[in-house]
Amino acid sequence: MSFALNLDKDLCIGCGICSESCAFGAITMSDFPEINEDSCRLCGSCVQACAAGALKINKEQPKDSAADNSKGIWVWAEVENGQLAPVSIELLGKAVELSENLAQPVEAVLIGDGVSGLADDLIAYGADCVHVVDSPLMADFIDENYTKVFERLIRQNRPAILLMGATLLGRGLSARLASVLHTGLTADCTELEIDKETKLLRQIRPAFGGNLMATIINPAHRPQMASVRPGIMRPAVKDDSRRGRVVRYDCDESMNDARVRLIETLSSEVKHSSLSNSKIIVAIGRGVKTRKCADEISAWAKSIGASVAGSRAAVEMGLVDASVQVGQTGHTVAPDLYVAIGISGQIQHTAGIVGAKKIMAINTDRQAPIFSVADYGWNISAEEALARLVDITSVKA
Numbered sequence: 001m002s003f004a005l006n007l008d009k010d011l012c013i014g015c016g017i018c019s020e021s022c023a024f025g026a027i028t029m030s031d032f033p034e035i036n037e038d039s040c041r042l043c044g045s046c047v048q049a050c051a052a053g054a055l056k057i058n059k060e061q062p063k064d065s066a067a068d069n070s071k072g073i074w075v076w077a078e079v080e081n082g083q084l085a086p087v088s089i090e091l092l093g094k095a096v097e098l099s100e101n102l103a104q105p106v107e108a109v110l111i112g113d114g115v116s117g118l119a120d121d122l123i124a125y126g127a128d129c130v131h132v133v134d135s136p137l138m139a140d141f142i143d144e145n146y147t148k149v150f151e152r153l154i155r156q157n158r159p160a161i162l163l164m165g166a167t168l169l170g171r172g173l174s175a176r177l178a179s180v181l182h183t184g185l186t187a188d189c190t191e192l193e194i195d196k197e198t199k200l201l202r203q204i205r206p207a208f209g210g211n212l213m214a215t216i217i218n219p220a221h222r223p224q225m226a227s228v229r230p231g232i233m234r235p236a237v238k239d240d241s242r243r244g245r246v247v248r249y250d251c252d253e254s255m256n257d258a259r260v261r262l263i264e265t266l267s268s269e270v271k272h273s274s275l276s277n278s279k280i281i282v283a284i285g286r287g288v289k290t291r292k293c294a295d296e297i298s299a300w301a302k303s304i305g306a307s308v309a310g311s312r313a314a315v316e317m318g319l320v321d322a323s324v325q326v327g328q329t330g331h332t333v334a335p336d337l338y339v340a341i342g343i344s345g346q347i348q349h350t351a352g353i354v355g356a357k358k359i360m361a362i363n364t365d366r367q368a369p370i371f372s373v374a375d376y377g378w379n380i381s382a383e384e385a386l387a388r389l390v391d392i393t394s395v396k397a
Contacts, residue, residue: 332352
């Protein structure tokens with residue numbers, strides 16, 4: 001397939017303005033402009049700068065042949081402190097579900113130093129094949145290096161789908177990969193499914209400030225890339241009896257970007273980091289109204305072993321700390337029980353609790369959207385509810 005940015009040499013006057021306008025250094029001048037396809041971002045600045053109209057971007061690109069030849073649902077197996085990151089196990093669970101509708105294998109990509117031992121775990125969690133790059137050169141996570149390795153694996157194997165965690169590391173890596181592979185990326189998906197007719201990946205996520213849910217597809221380019229926040233998907237169930245393939249790859253100095261090196265890693269204790277692992281979360285919203293009531297709810301939550309969280313409105317009112325905000329611009333959680341006290345339930349908030357097994361809503365407004373997603377609803381004020389909950393838990397204690 002020809003590249004989307006095309007030069008008409010009959011119109012080109014060799015002025016070099018296109019090269020000067022390119023912020024990515026993708027155009028060099030000889031007799032005519034020469035375009036580096038790997039560096040070009042198809043931003044269109046050169047097209048706008050060309051007074052002769054010699055550069056054009058073909059917006060109606062023919063379907064990428066890779067779409068017909070691609071195969072496999074890939075999951076990036078992110079590693080944290082020598083262990084598989086929880087989001088990787090969650091994505092494997094979703095990949096197995098997608099494979100049932102697509103009839104394609106589930107494959108994991110494992111990159112790092114001393115990580116080969118995790119391949120068996122990935123197979124136990126649902127991977128049919130694990131691509132392993134185990135090298136001292138990959139000991140430190142450096143975006144540039146991991147991107148080069150990942151790009152090579154993808155170009156060799158041509159997967160149809162690539163799923164990555166929308167983590168601190170995954171966000172940057174997924175964006176770089178989408179750029180160098182000239183494919184699309186849907187970030188922060190809340191749901192993934194296979195279209196029954198087209199067999200394309202339907203990538204669903206909140207859009208326009210969370211006011212609607214957008215369904216995005218990528219019909220022409222591969223892989224179809226999506227990132228998912230931790231806590232959204234149901235984790236895969238481990239089955240140690242499963243068997244699969246492990247494919248190992250060498251890593252040489254060409255994969256190491258000499259311009260970038262890790263100088264130091266600084267770690268600090270983060271308060272309220274237990275939200276992602278909490279079985280019970282009690283969340284405070286605008287309807288709580290006073291700091292006194294919020295403090296009393298927090299005390300009750302701690303007495304029953306629950307974590308305290310809050311909506312964006314509660315954070316803005318000073319009822320809870322910003323570090324425990326739940327929703328589209330905060331944490332995504334998946335507790336066994338989520339108790340929403342005084343939370344209206346706008347989509348910006350509910351996008352962060354789609355993984356909760358049970359939701360209990362307490363609100364004075366019978367029409368509050370939270371009741372449409374809750375398993376249990378209690379039409380009562382926060383103060384009244386708290387008094388009764390304290391009595392109930394005190395009796396049981």
